[in-house]
Every structure is written in structure tokens, then in C-alpha cells.
Amino acid sequence: MAVDQLAVGVREFAGYLNGLVARLDPGGGWYAVFRHRDPEGMRACLDGWEVPPWDVVEALLHDLAGAYGPAAAARETERARSLHRASVAAHDLRPGARASLGGHLDAMLHEQRRAAGRTAELGRLLESAATREEAEVLRVKLAWAQDDHARATARCAELRARLEDLDRRAAPEGRSGGGDVAPTPVPAPAPAPSASNRPEPEPRPRRRPRGSARFAGMMNVLDATAATAAAEEAEAAPAAAAPAVTPPGARAPRGARFAGATQEPVRPARPPEPRQPSPLDxxxxxxxxxxxxxxxxxxxxxxxxxxxxxxxxxxxxxxxxxxxxxxxxxxxxxxxxxxxxxxxxxxxxxxxxxxxxxxxxxxxxxxxxxxxxxxxxxxxxxxxxxxxxxxxxxxxxxxxxxxxxxxxxxxxxxxxxxxxxxxxxxxxxxxxxxxxxxxxxxxxxxxxxxxxxxxxx
CATH class of the missing domain: 1.25.40 (Serine Threonine Protein Phosphatase 5, Tetratricopeptide repeat)
Incomplete structure (x- = not known):
């Protein structure tokens, strides 16, 4: 497929993403958090250099629901998902895509284990909290650590699915899907949302990417100190009061929260039982x-x-x-x-x-x-x-x-x-x-x- 043809899906989704954020409050909600954490990375996504993970799109749709109502977000979800899939497929047809995705998966598995360890540590601290104030602070940190682990788990599943899709497409043609092109620098999971660096037009030596788990497919591992500091800073963000977000009509990625998480995809939560709500007077x-x-x-x-x-x-x-x-x-x-x-x-x-x-x-x-x-x-x-x-x-x-x-x-x-x-x-x-x-x-x-x-x- 020609480069121009591959670019169609990327451009179309980038255009859609720009239209979506244009309807959002840049100073509030998850969009504000993304812009604050890594404005350069957010711009890379809006310009089509990188594809944000689906749960980031979900977060933006959640902002849309807050501004225009759940029905508006529900109407957008199907179109957003279709365009996002097309953009991911176009990105994954680039030379060296398989090697890049494999590197990202290794980094994300490491982040998954780190987040699980952080969750366990904070859980122990919470159980021994001496005051209510200390417990509240620990609850916030624990919620973000759990969110990091949930997102890392979802990204592992997403990356495996992309790798499997590459293998299926490559098998009939005898392609390895790999190449000697260096992976594009992309950001990694951290307790607060962020994005990736914009890749340079000419090849350059690999550098350590920046960013967070909020942008799937853009992954690197922050050191524990930086991750912890980002988590503590995230507590002050009003828009990030709830780490996990799910727009109407879409299920947020869910996963088993445990160290050394399995390669097997986790089962989704059981759907709620339909029942008649209690009438109000x-x-x-x-x-x-x-x-x-x-x-x-x-x-x-x-x-x-x-x-x-x-x-x-x-x-x-x-x-x-x-x-x-x-x-x-x-x-x-x-x-x-x-x-x-x-x-x-x-x-x-x-x-x-x-x-x-x-x-x-x-x-x-x-x-x-x-x-x-x-x-x-x-x-x-x-x-x-x-x-x-x-x-x-x-x-x-x-x-x-x-x-x-x-x-x-x-x-x-x-x-x-x-x-x-x-x-x-x-x-x-x-x-x-x-x-x-x-x-x-x-x-x-x-x-x-x-x-x-x-x-x-």
C-alpha cells in the first residue's frame, strides 16, 4: 500500500480528534490534564504523528458527555472507534512496526509489574494509617496506582492484539513484519495523563521518550521516583478526581490487578442486572x-x-x-x-x-x-x-x-x-x-x- 494511501486513515482520525477537542473546555476535564502533562505529545496526536490509545479517546468522550450530555457522547463513540481503528491499522503497516510494538509491550509489562507493586505497597500503608487525613491521602494515591495498573493491563492486551493482527496479515506473504527501522520515541505509563514526543522527520539517535500510560502505543517506563512525583502532582488536578473514565456506550478496558500479570486477556466485568429503579416522590x-x-x-x-x-x-x-x-x-x-x-x-x-x-x-x-x-x-x-x-x-x-x-x-x-x-x-x-x-x-x-x-x- 502506498504511503499516501496509508496516510488517509491517519489524517482522517487526526482531523476527527481536532474536531472533538475543539468542542471541549481546554481548561477542564481530562483534556486539560492531557494538555498540562505533555502539551507536545498532545500536539503530536492532534497532528497525526502518533495515535492515542483508545482509552484516551474514551476520556475525551467522557468530557464531551459532561459538556453536551451522554447522548451526544454515545453518538460519537461508534464513529470515533472506527476512525481510531483505521488509524492504528495504518500506523502498524509502517516498516519496523512489529519490532516497535514488541518493544512497547516489553516496557508495558514492566510498568504493569511496577504499578502492581506500588498498589500493594500503598494498600499496606493504608491499612496502617494512623489518622483519617493520612488515610485520605493514601486512598488518592492508591486510586491512581490502581488506575496505572488497569491502564497498563489494557495496553498489554491492545498491543498483543495489534501484534497478532500483524502476524495474521504477514503470514500469507511470508513477511516477518519487522525491520531495521528504529521505533518511534513514544511516552510511557505514569500516574497522570500525558503524551509522546513528536518524531523528527529525519532519523536521529534514540532518546528516552517522555509521557504516560494515558497514551497507549506510546510507551516507555518512567523511573519510580518520577512516577511517584507525577502521581502526587496529579492529586491536585480537579479534573482527575476519578482515575478511570468510561463514556456512555463504551466499556473501559479492564484487567486483572496483580503483579506479573498473565498474558491471557481478562474477562470483562459482569453486566449489571436490569431492574426497575426505585420511584421518587x-x-x-x-x-x-x-x-x-x-x-x-x-x-x-x-x-x-x-x-x-x-x-x-x-x-x-x-x-x-x-x-x-x-x-x-x-x-x-x-x-x-x-x-x-x-x-x-x-x-x-x-x-x-x-x-x-x-x-x-x-x-x-x-x-x-x-x-x-x-x-x-x-x-x-x-x-x-x-x-x-x-x-x-x-x-x-x-x-x-x-x-x-x-x-x-x-x-x-x-x-x-x-x-x-x-x-x-x-x-x-x-x-x-x-x-x-x-x-x-x-x-x-x-x-x-x-x-x-x-x-x-
Whole structure:
């Protein structure tokens, strides 16, 4: 295929990406985080020098949902995915693409292990936190570490799929898919979003690329010190309150959170069970509308502190109010406040957290429910185990399973095993069932971890 023909898919997606970000607020949301972390890399993607990973496109679509509503983002998702695939295919037909992808995969597997280790370390620190303030800081860091691992896992799967596709296309023609062209410098996973360096038009000696896991296919490994510093800096970014993002109509890449992760793709989370949301009375609906109006007035008046305080209060509302409140906030153009509210709600006691997530899933907001659970399980293992037992005792089995599923997907097996200490006879079978939903290798790692800790059913 001629170079000009290959460039068509690249140019078309780059044009689409420029049109998408033109509709977004450059000072807010994930787009602002990407621009702040690595403006040169973001520009490389917009100019078509690099293809951002699909989850970065998802993040931008999430911003779009906050600005124009979930329906607008849902309409864009199919077109964005099609153009993105075409652009990736064009990039992967370049000489030396296979060698480059293989190098990126090696780097990403290393990052996956590093993130798993960081997650385990922060989990231990969280369990021994002396004060509530210290625990909150650790929860934020742990959430970002878990996000790094989730994204690294997704990128490994994406890179393997691209390599397999290259092999399938090369086999009939006897091509190796490799070459002696040096890989294009591309950025690596880090706790905050960033992009890659723009490649120079003429060959030059290889240099260490910069960037982050937010841009898949653009990967290098930052040293632990730099990664940790980036994670701490990311805590201050309001738009990054929730590490994981999923636009309506699209499932975010998910994966087993464990060190030395398997080559086997992980299974997606179970879809929420369809059910009828609890009806609200007129008084509750009136209060929701009034609260959204108050929040709008505070934002328009530049009274951000008061707005945040109000959101912190809303996190303690009854679970049944969350779905209509989400709809009202998005109708009012306050999608960013909804993300902040979910972040606040992630600190609720585990039982209430599960109830809110269940209400969201039952109202068709499964992505928000999963996101809330991912953020909310960043707490001591013993607390998760106690919460699952409490929910089961109250006959809330569906909520218990959802909480445990999110926990297993967010923690390495060594940490997951600790949650069974409260009642191994009841919790070990539930943990193994949840682990089986992630992947068989994860289940094997968990069985080993349970044996090491002496916890068996």
C-alpha cells in the first residue's frame, strides 16, 4: 500500500480528534490534564504523528458527555472507534512496526509489574494509617496506582492484539513484519495523563521518550521516583478526581490487578442486572431540582468552595436519589460536578457505597456504578471483608457480589487474600468466584496467596 494511501486513515482520525477537542473546555476535564502533562505529545496526536490509545479517546468522550450530555457522547463513540481503528491499522503497516510494538509491550509489562507493586505497597500503608487525613491521602494515591495498573493491563492486551493482527496479515506473504527501522520515541505509563514526543522527520539517535500510560502505543517506563512525583502532582488536578473514565456506550478496558500479570486477556466485568429503579416522590424530585439550581448559581458566581461543600453533603443523600441527580446535573451542564460527587461518595462506608453503585446500575448507569466501586474499594482489606459479610447477612447478595468483584479487579491477589481473614469459610468461596470472573491465572494466584496466608475455606 502506498504511503499516501496509508496516510488517509491517519489524517482522517487526526482531523476527527481536532474536531472533538475543539468542542471541549481546554481548561477542564481530562483534556486539560492531557494538555498540562505533555502539551507536545498532545500536539503530536492532534497532528497525526502518533495515535492515542483508545482509552484516551474514551476520556475525551467522557468530557464531551459532561459538556453536551451522554447522548451526544454515545453518538460519537461508534464513529470515533472506527476512525481510531483505521488509524492504528495504518500506523502498524509502517516498516519496523512489529519490532516497535514488541518493544512497547516489553516496557508495558514492566510498568504493569511496577504499578502492581506500588498498589500493594500503598494498600499496606493504608491499612496502617494512623489518622483519617493520612488515610485520605493514601486512598488518592492508591486510586491512581490502581488506575496505572488497569491502564497498563489494557495496553498489554491492545498491543498483543495489534501484534497478532500483524502476524495474521504477514503470514500469507511470508513477511516477518519487522525491520531495521528504529521505533518511534513514544511516552510511557505514569500516574497522570500525558503524551509522546513528536518524531523528527529525519532519523536521529534514540532518546528516552517522555509521557504516560494515558497514551497507549506510546510507551516507555518512567523511573519510580518520577512516577511517584507525577502521581502526587496529579492529586491536585480537579479534573482527575476519578482515575478511570468510561463514556456512555463504551466499556473501559479492564484487567486483572496483580503483579506479573498473565498474558491471557481478562474477562470483562459482569453486566449489571436490569431492574426497575426505585420511584421518587415529588418532594425528592423538587429537592433535586432545587439543589442543582443552587449549584449552578454557585458555579456562575465563582463560589467554588461553597459548591464543593454542597457536593460533599450530597454524597450522603439516599442511594435512590443518585441516578436522577446525575441526570439533572448533566442536563444543567454540570458533568464535572457529577464526577466530583462520585469521588466524594467513594469515601462512604462500604455498605452505603455498594447501595449507591447498585442504584446507579439499576437505573442504566452501570459505568458510573463501576467507576464508583473502583474508587471506593481503595480501603483496608478487612473493611471490605466485613462489608461483604454485612451485606450478605442483610440479604443484599447482589451488592455484595458487585463490591467484591470491583475489589478483586482493583487489587493484587496478595491484598485480596487478606480480605478473607474475617470469616474464611464464607469469604474464600466468594473471593474465588469473583477471581474466576477476572481470569483463570488470577484465580490461581489468589489460591496461592490464600494458602500462603493460611486462609482456606
Amino acid at each position: 415529588d418532594e425528592a424530585r423538587h429537592e433535586i431540582d432545587g439543589t442543582v439550581g443552587t449549584l449552578l448559581a454557585l458555579r456562575r458566581g465563582g463560589r467554588g468552595g461553597e459548591a464543593h461543600a454542597l457536593l460533599a453533603e450530597l454524597a450522603h443523600w439516599p442511594a435512590a436519589r443518585f441516578p436522577p441527580l446525575a441526570a439533572a446535573l448533566h442536563r444543567a451542564g454540570l458533568g464535572a460536578d457529577w464526577a466530583t460527587l462520585l469521588w466524594e461518595a467513594a469515601s462512604l462506608p462500604a455498605g452505603r457505597l455498594a447501595a449507591v453503585a447498585d442504584a446507579l446500575a439499576g437505573a442504566g448507569r452501570g459505568a458510573d456504578g463501576e467507576r464508583l466501586l473502583r474508587q471506593g474499594v481503595a480501603r483496608p482489606a478487612g473493611e471490605i471483608g466485613d462489608a461483604v459479610l454485612g451485606l450478605a447477612d442483610e440479604g443484599r447478595g447482589r451488592e455484595a457480589r458487585a463490591l467484591l468483584d470491583a475489589y478483586v479487579r482493583a487489587r493484587p491477589p496478595e491484598e485480596t487474600a487478606r480480605s478473607a481473614a474475617a470469616d474464611p469459610r464464607r469469604l474464600v468461596p466468594l473471593l474465588l468466584e469473583a477471581a474466576s470472573e477476572v481470569s483463570e491465572p488470577y484465580r490461581r494466584h489468589l489460591v496461592h496467596a490464600l494458602r500462603v496466608t493460611g486462609l482456606t475455606a
